Amino acid sequence: MSGNNDEVFHRTGSFRRVIPPGNDTTGISGIPVKSNNRNNSYINANYIPFFLEYTLMSEFNILSKKLLPGVYVIPAAKTPFIWFGVIFPRYGLYKNGAFRFLLHIDSNWPDCECPKVIIETPIFHPLVDPVSGEMSIQHHFPEWKKGVSRIWHVIDHVLKSFYDISSTKTPANPEAANLFKTDKDNYIKKCEDCVKQSQIEIYNQPNNPENDDPNYLHFDHYNEETHGSIRRTWLQQKECDNRIQPLSWVQPGSLEPFSRPHT
Numbered sequence: 001m002s003g004n005n006d007e008v009f010h011r012t013g014s015f016r017r018v019i020p021p022g023n024d025t026t027g028i029s030g031i032p033v034k035s036n037n038r039n040n041s042y043i044n045a046n047y048i049p050f051f052l053e054y055t056l057m058s059e060f061n062i063l064s065k066k067l068l069p070g071v072y073v074i075p076a077a078k079t080p081f082i083w084f085g086v087i088f089p090r091y092g093l094y095k096n097g098a099f100r101f102l103l104h105i106d107s108n109w110p111d112c113e114c115p116k117v118i119i120e121t122p123i124f125h126p127l128v129d130p131v132s133g134e135m136s137i138q139h140h141f142p143e144w145k146k147g148v149s150r151i152w153h154v155i156d157h158v159l160k161s162f163y164d165i166s167s168t169k170t171p172a173n174p175e176a177a178n179l180f181k182t183d184k185d186n187y188i189k190k191c192e193d194c195v196k197q198s199q200i201e202i203y204n205q206p207n208n209p210e211n212d213d214p215n216y217l218h219f220d221h222y223n224e225e226t227h228g229s230i231r232r233t234w235l236q237q238k239e240c241d242n243r244i245q246p247l248s249w250v251q252p253g254s255l256e257p258f259s260r261p262h263t
Contacts, residue, residue, distance in 0.1 A: 070159070078214075115151060
């Protein structure tokens with residue numbers, strides 16, 4: 001605005017979030033966020049909830065860029081310390097299964113122990129406790145190193161655990177660990193049963209209070225009237241992508257490039 005203009009510009013507000021005075025613990029999502037972390041003493045106490053949420057959202061952004069195959073994850077809407085996920089194994093003993101899991105992040109983040117992974121869908125696996133559903137990953141993350149250990153590392157390890165059945169000295173499910181070593185055929189049969197059961201239970205919402213969240217992942221049975229048009233659009237797009245020819249190539253066996261002639 002020109003200084004010669006007699007009209008005075010009055011600023012009446014700001015689009016920036018104003019940190020309220022006092023011990024406010026309302027996070028950026030509007031949900032109360034509390035932390036017992038005492039190692040953030042260098043940060044204004046009013047900023048700690050924002051700091052925690054921003055760092056956890058940055059972790060989620062990193063995970064999103066990794067594009068882990070067959071993995072779907074979203075943080076809870078009510079708290080950033082719980083993430084909902086589903087793994088669809090694409091090969092191996094648990095192929096075609098649909099396994100829900102919860103990621104519990106300690107409120108002392110990022111100065112904390114490794115996040116806990118709870119497999120909600122019943123599964124017969126040496127690393128998964130058959131009662132609590134907690135997956136034993138401490139042997140892989142014996143120490144959680146701030147700034148080095150990432151949440152995507154945890155989820156990537158969980159995914160690989162469905163493909164590479166590792167053995168530990170203290171398995172969470174000794175029966176599964178022993179059967180995997182001594183009777184592979186019977187173990188495979190139990191895995192097949194888990195896969196079939198998971199395909200049924202994926203449409204059910206577990207009776208767990210923490211799953212009563214707007215971001216909880218829900219699945220519906222395929223309905224042609226509801227989903228048919230979207231499915232056809234995806235298939236048509238894929239066909240178009242497959243028909244598109246590249247404009248240039250490299251001659252096999254050499255570094256000589258050549259291009260499609262213009263028509």
